[in-house]
Amino acid sequence: MTHSHQQREEQREEQRQEREQPAAADSRRGFLTKALAVICGGLATLVPVAAGVWAFLDPLRRGGATATFIPVADLAAVPDDGVPRQYPVVTDRVDAWTGFAAEPVGAVYLRREQGSREVQALSATCPHAGCFVEMESTGRSFRCPCHNSCFSLDGGIVNPSPSPRRMDSLECRVGDTGTVAVKWQKFR
DSSP: HHHHHHHHHHHHHHHHHHHHHHHHHHHHHHHHHHHHHHHHHHHHHHHHHHHHHHHHHHHHOOSSSOOOOEEEEGGGGGGGOOOEEEEEEEEEEEETTTEEHHHHHEEEEEEEEEEEEEEEEEBBTTTTTTTTTETTTTTEEEEEEOOOEEEETSSSOOSOSSSSOOOOOOOOETTTEEEEEEEEEEOO
């Protein structure tokens, strides 16, 4: 090979390398530009979608209202013989977006002793399985029909019983007009 031929070959090689370098740089720039566009587009889409999902699920996330006092009976209607009687708990309730007016949400047992204005309130829901507790025919205890949990008149556990705890007590107050109200809540 001659010296001039070798120089021409080297020049061609340098020119070829110079042409390839900008192409590689352009492809990297193009990739970064496209990647950035995809990321920005994804974020621009994600923000309104996340806001929409948040707004849609908000009533479910908030859950129900906190416990409030609900009138369940007049004091005169609660016998003062020490035997609990069952009374429905009726109130307005909201289930996510739907409102229900004056609907039964549960039941309570109210009990008071002779001559007393104090009333004891027990949730009628069994703390073991969530079934409704019934008064036994003898009137001396409660029994859950689901798993035979047994409770005394004050809500204590009668052994043996599968229930992990006593019946749930509810805060109760008697108003000046004689209305008995309970602070209704659902236990778990």
